[in-house]
Amino acid sequence: MNPRKIELPREIHTGPGVIKNTGIICKDLRFKGKVMVVTGYKTFKIAAKDVINSLKAEDFETEYMKVKEASMESVMMVKENLDDISLVLGVGGGKVIDVAKMAATLAGLSFISVPTAASHDGIASPRASIRDGERGSVSMKATSPIGVIADTDIIIKAPFRLLASGCADIVSNYTAILDWKLAHRLLNERYSESAAALSLMTAKMIIKSADAIKEGLERSARLVVKSLISSGIAISIAGSSRPASGSEHKFSHALDNIAPKPALHGEQCGVGTIMMMHLHGGDWRFIKDALKKMHAPTTAYELGIEPEYIIEALTKAHTIRKERYTILGDRGLTRDAAEKLAKKTEVI
Ligand SMILES: NC(=O)C1=CN([C@@H]2O[C@H](COP(=O)(O)OP(=O)(O)OC[C@H]3O[C@@H](n4cnc5c(N)ncnc54)[C@H](O)[C@@H]3O)[C@@H](O)[C@H]2O)C=CC1
Numbered sequence: 001m002n003p004r005k006i007e008l009p010r011e012i013h014t015g016p017g018v019i020k021n022t023g024i025i026c027k028d029l030r031f032k033g034k035v036m037v038v039t040g041y042k043t044f045k046i047a048a049k050d051v052i053n054s055l056k057a058e059d060f061e062t063e064y065m066k067v068k069e070a071s072m073e074s075v076m077m078v079k080e081n082l083d084d085i086s087l088v089l090g091v092g093g094g095k096v097i098d099v100a101k102m103a104a105t106l107a108g109l110s111f112i113s114v115p116t117a118a119s120h121d122g123i124a125s126p127r128a129s130i131r132d133g134e135r136g137s138v139s140m141k142a143t144s145p146i147g148v149i150a151d152t153d154i155i156i157k158a159p160f161r162l163l164a165s166g167c168a169d170i171v172s173n174y175t176a177i178l179d180w181k182l183a184h185r186l187l188n189e190r191y192s193e194s195a196a197a198l199s200l201m202t203a204k205m206i207i208k209s210a211d212a213i214k215e216g217l218e219r220s221a222r223l224v225v226k227s228l229i230s231s232g233i234a235i236s237i238a239g240s241s242r243p244a245s246g247s248e249h250k251f252s253h254a255l256d257n258i259a260p261k262p263a264l265h266g267e268q269c270g271v272g273t274i275m276m277m278h279l280h281g282g283d284w285r286f287i288k289d290a291l292k293k294m295h296a297p298t299t300a301y302e303l304g305i306e307p308e309y310i311i312e313a314l315t316k317a318h319t320i321r322k323e324r325y326t327i328l329g330d331r332g333l334t335r336d337a338a339e340k341l342a343k344k345t346e347v348i
């Protein structure tokens, strides 16, 4: 087997108020000079300001940029401003973190992830989902964050919908692992028992703690953040998003390309997991009940997406990242089969 390198975050700081230690954390990681803070329009006030003040208090020179879309244009716009920068921080939701992560990767710089919401498992992963023209938002290889600073006071104040979305993104590991096992059996695709075990254990744990996930509870934020980080570490161990992305993610990526107003990434993946679990002959009701307990969407209506788009995304899902074999096979679902599946699982 070829030698492999597993890149993991060196330091993970979680808890209420940790964002105020950003400057000290960067200093302890031996960084100095100029730092670039990449953030969003909303998350600048919510968190980036505190990050910048904390960096300045430790004598870091700081610059900041606000980005909106997780596009290659945004990435290149940031990258062009990194010439005299020694470290990049991403402070925001998944899109902001991915842009910062990819810009740092292209510039050969270290990256620190400062999530302001626990909405997806890209917080600690070595992947970035960047839209590039026709290419959808399937994740690309990127640098693993050298550090994660997850302030649970900020995260728990984010709309609860974002926390529920993060839970759903973890639940989606169930069908991602079933697809991975299938590809290993059918095509002898490389399969990592340890990455799969970590990914599945993380999903099982979040479902077991579903009742503890409540709006406004800092403990809930800590629980979901730890699970998202653990899911991201499984991706690092596998060297791909396989442990957390299978047919349910193909459905979500297809929906991103088709629906006029897509829902949150995790929300779409959760609904995809219900349907793909049925295709696998598994207990889709177990998935549906778990998502309901976490207040994540389980139907097209709750996603705010018309049934027609759900059916169309199901028929297109197999065309996303074709090299990744899943229960959808190479030919995917016919329209009738898609409609039947969505109805049988009460999604439409
Ligand atoms: N790189 C990876 O491994 C992964 C990347 N992703 C990517 O992440 C993106 C999804 O991330 P999301 O966070 O769901 O969407 P997002 O980045 O669009 O954020 C959703 C909304 O929440 C807002 N927000 C963030 N923190 C907030 C706070 N504390 N208070 C109020 N509003 C806040 C943002 O401003 C935005 O309007 C997708 O592009 C997806 O492809 C998803 C999973 C894995």
Ligand SMILES: O=C(CO)COP(=O)(O)O
Pocket (backbone or CB within 6 Å): 121, 122, 127, 129, 137, 138, 139, 140, 169, 241, 244, 245, 246, 249, 250
């Ligand atoms: O969303 C992800 C894991 O939750 C990444 O998956 P993709 O590689 O399919 O973009």
Ligand SMILES: [Zn+2]
Pocket (backbone or CB within 6 Å): 120, 121, 169, 244, 245, 249, 265, 266, 269
């Ligand atoms: Zn995901």
